Amino acid sequence: MDDLFAPPAEPWQRISPGYATVLRVRMLVSLVILVGITATMLWLLTDWRWSAGVVVAGAAYAAWQWVRLARWVRTWGFAERDEDLYLTHGLWVKELTVIPYGRMQAVKVESGPITRALGLASVELVTASVQSGAKIPGLPAQEAERLRDRLTAIGIGDEDGL
Amino acid sequence: MSIPPSRFSGRPGQSGGHTVAPDGLGPQTATTEKVIEKPHPLTPLVRAWVLVLAALWTIGREMLNNNEGFRLPPLTWVTASGAVIVVGLLVMAYLDWRATSFVVDHDELRIESGVFTKTSQRIRFDRIQSIDITEPFAARLVGLAEITIDVGAEGGHRLRYLSRARAAAVRDYLLARAHGVRPAEVATQVSTGILDDLGAGEEVLVRVPSSRLLLGAVLSHEFLLITVPLLIVLAMMFANDPLGLSGLRDNPWLLLGAILPVLGGMWTFVVHRVIGQWHYAFIRSGPGLKITRGLTSLTSQSVPRHRIQSLRIAQPLWWRPLKLFRIDMAVLGNNGLATDEDQSGANSILLPIGSRAEVDLILRTIWPGLDLETIDIQPSPARARWLQPISHGWVGWGADDSVIMTRFGWLTRVQMIVPHARVQSLALGQGPVLRRLGLATVTVHTTQMLATCAATNIAWDVARDLLFSEGRRARTARMSDLIGGQASGPQ
Numbered sequence: 001m002d003d004l005f006a007p008p009a010e011p012w013q014r015i016s017p018g019y020a021t022v023l024r025v026r027m028l029v030s031l032v033i034l035v036g037i038t039a040t041m042l043w044l045l046t047d048w049r050w051s052a053g054v055v056v057a058g059a060a061y062a063a064w065q066w067v068r069l070a071r072w073v074r075t076w077g078f079a080e081r082d083e084d085l086y087l088t089h090g091l092w093v094k095e096l097t098v099i100p101y102g103r104m105q106a107v108k109v110e111s112g113p114i115t116r117a118l119g120l121a122s123v124e125l126v127t128a129s130v131q132s133g134a135k136i137p138g139l140p141a142q143e144a145e146r147l148r149d150r151l152t153a154i155g156i157g158d159e160d161g162l
Numbered sequence: 163m164s165i166p167p168s169r170f171s172g173r174p175g176q177s178g179g180h181t182v183a184p185d186g187l188g189p190q191t192a193t194t195e196k197v198i199e200k201p202h203p204l205t206p207l208v209r210a211w212v213l214v215l216a217a218l219w220t221i222g223r224e225m226l227n228n229n230e231g232f233r234l235p236p237l238t239w240v241t242a243s244g245a246v247i248v249v250g251l252l253v254m255a256y257l258d259w260r261a262t263s264f265v266v267d268h269d270e271l272r273i274e275s276g277v278f279t280k281t282s283q284r285i286r287f288d289r290i291q292s293i294d295i296t297e298p299f300a301a302r303l304v305g306l307a308e309i310t311i312d313v314g315a316e317g318g319h320r321l322r323y324l325s326r327a328r329a330a331a332v333r334d335y336l337l338a339r340a341h342g343v344r345p346a347e348v349a350t351q352v353s354t355g356i357l358d359d360l361g362a363g364e365e366v367l368v369r370v371p372s373s374r375l376l377l378g379a380v381l382s383h384e385f386l387l388i389t390v391p392l393l394i395v396l397a398m399m400f401a402n403d404p405l406g407l408s409g410l411r412d413n414p415w416l417l418l419g420a421i422l423p424v425l426g427g428m429w430t431f432v433v434h435r436v437i438g439q440w441h442y443a444f445i446r447s448g449p450g451l452k453i454t455r456g457l458t459s460l461t462s463q464s465v466p467r468h469r470i471q472s473l474r475i476a477q478p479l480w481w482r483p484l485k486l487f488r489i490d491m492a493v494l495g496n497n498g499l500a501t502d503e504d505q506s507g508a509n510s511i512l513l514p515i516g517s518r519a520e521v522d523l524i525l526r527t528i529w530p531g532l533d534l535e536t537i538d539i540q541p542s543p544a545r546a547r548w549l550q551p552i553s554h555g556w557v558g559w560g561a562d563d564s565v566i567m568t569r570f571g572w573l574t575r576v577q578m579i580v581p582h583a584r585v586q587s588l589a590l591g592q593g594p595v596l597r598r599l600g601l602a603t604v605t606v607h608t609t610q611m612l613a614t615c616a617a618t619n620i621a622w623d624v625a626r627d628l629l630f631s632e633g634r635r636a637r638t639a640r641m642s643d644l645i646g647g648q649a650s651g652p653q
Contacts, residue, residue: 004590004592004602004623004625004626005592008630083637084633084637093591093592093593093594094591094592094597096589096590096629097587097589097590098587098589098629098630098633099586099587100587100633100636100637102637103636127586127587127607128586128609129586129608129609131586131587131589131607131608131614132586132587132607134587
């Protein structure tokens with residue numbers, strides 16, 4: 001059963017481990033804001049011990065996520081095949097997605113401020129279905145461009161599926 | 163031969179000062195093919211009907227309240243401004259009507275509109291995907307209808323309003339042109355009734371009697387959800403507390419106050435279900451298919467076969483002994499998924515309620531060559547039983563050359579059918595519980611979702627095979643070889 005999520009023939013191409021840094025920064029920022037507000041409110045309204053408890057819980061969650069995000073990033077993988085693209089990810093809930101190139105309508109390359117600083121970008125295959133969710137995050141910028149160019153060259157907008 | 167003037171000429175008596183372009187009439191049509199159709203003169207009234215009604219009601223009430231006979235209401239600040247608004251809106255609607263015309267040209271239909279800013283929308287005949295006729299309540303009262311032309315883009319174009327017969331004529335004409343028929347060859351006989359939109363040479367394939375609509379509504383989960391709690395409350399009251407019963411007899415208003423709203427809710431629900439689908443007919447109309455339905459608002463909707471993304475055959479619990487089913491469809495384009503049953507406009511119900519034979523007939527008509535009986539259903543393995551204790555015997559999936567079908571649901575039994583050519587992408591998923599049991603789920607992604615089409619809780623190796631084989635079938639299925647090799651063209 002271990003090979004349920006194995007690629008059909010080719011090995012998975014992995015995304016950059018640096019993407020874990022992006023996720024960690026995002027996690028820490030939102031956590032600091034959330035914990036900060038909650039702890040301050042508790043301090044003002046009740047007791048410093050409550051807010052200390054919240055801070056400790058937040059720190060524990062952050063430590064757990066710190067480790068887990070790196071593992072989660074390692075589960076991501078994709079395989080470019082002749083006719084379709086395979087995409088996998090997930091620790092607890094694992095997923096393997098197949099997107100035939102013929103169904104692609106557009107390819108989107110995106111990069112936010114944090115990802116750009118780390119030289120990363122995401123590539124998204126847009127199909128006519130909102131469920132597809134075929135987004136490969138955390139690719140090195142050059143790799144993202146290469147993938148985009150390759151996918152575009154394969155031919156987009158055949159409207160096969162419509 | 164030219165288009166008969168009776169089909170597409172402007173109405174002589176309706177111009178109201180507006181001049182119809184001279185080449186839109188008479189013998190010149192033979193050379194230019196250009197014809198102009200104006201909206202019906204009652205259009206401004208229908209568009210502002212709520213206001214007109216309110217104004218009439220207010221004025222009428224004032225008049226009746228005046229014992230000194232009929233007199234206009236006293237000219238207060240409120241009535242004056244109200245009258246100014248109503249008149250202003252009517253004038254706007256009138257100007258709008260005057261500026262609007264529908265022009266049929268060589269290979270396109272133009273909608274000219276706009277009082278201050280002129281707009282001209284061009285619709286090429288070969289881009290027309292489907293044409294629906296609706297008669298909203300207000301328009302229906304005065305015998306008018308609205309045409310909605312779907313060109314695949316958002317929204318669709320509306321021609322409103324035309325008289326019922328003209329709307330049908332224009333629709334048939336446009337559809338014929340969209341199918342590539344030359345204008346001279348377009349057949350002209352059209353007859354439509356008040357309850358139907360049935361032209362000559364059209365054949366009703368399925369008709370749903372109102373009694374069956376009523377039965378379906380009463381046996382639906384929604385209705386039982388309203389009724390059963392009421393019955394339970396009543397039963398408890400009457401069983402445990404005979405004294406309470408006598409108390410109620412003394413004070414019947416209590417009972418009425420508690421029960422009347424529920425009865426009212428039941429009544430509205432049933433009436434909406436029945437009225438929206440009233441006189442439902444599934445009609446073969448030349449090369450196309452259409453559905454007509456509705457009592458207060460009549461809808462005549464074409465069924466664009468090649469744009470159907472998926473079908474959902476559902477059977478609520480209490481329809482099971484009666485062997486009745488309902489079909490919904492997901493259509494690409496502006497026929498959004500109206501799960502709202504009361505909506506009598508463009509909606510996604512393909513068959514409100516019907517027998518197995520009728521379901522098969524409709525499926526065969528839409529996708530010739532499809533036979534659900536021949537599809538081998540693969541059930542979930544026995545170890546999946548405790549994940550789906552009630553539906554275990556039903557859940558399964560199957561595929562043939564043209565479609566993939568999945569079955570799920572425990573209260574309402576559902577079959578989702580997706581043609582391979584409509585599959586956008588596929589996903590194989592497995593959570594911790596499924597992993598423990600050695601199971602997995604394969605989800606089929608389509609452009610529009612009636613429900614998630616997924617082969618749930620199947621053995622993991624089967625799931626992996628299905629993912630790859632369905633991916634292969636989805637890749638190779640193309641527009642040209644859809645089910646039954648149907649021609650792609652407007653329906």
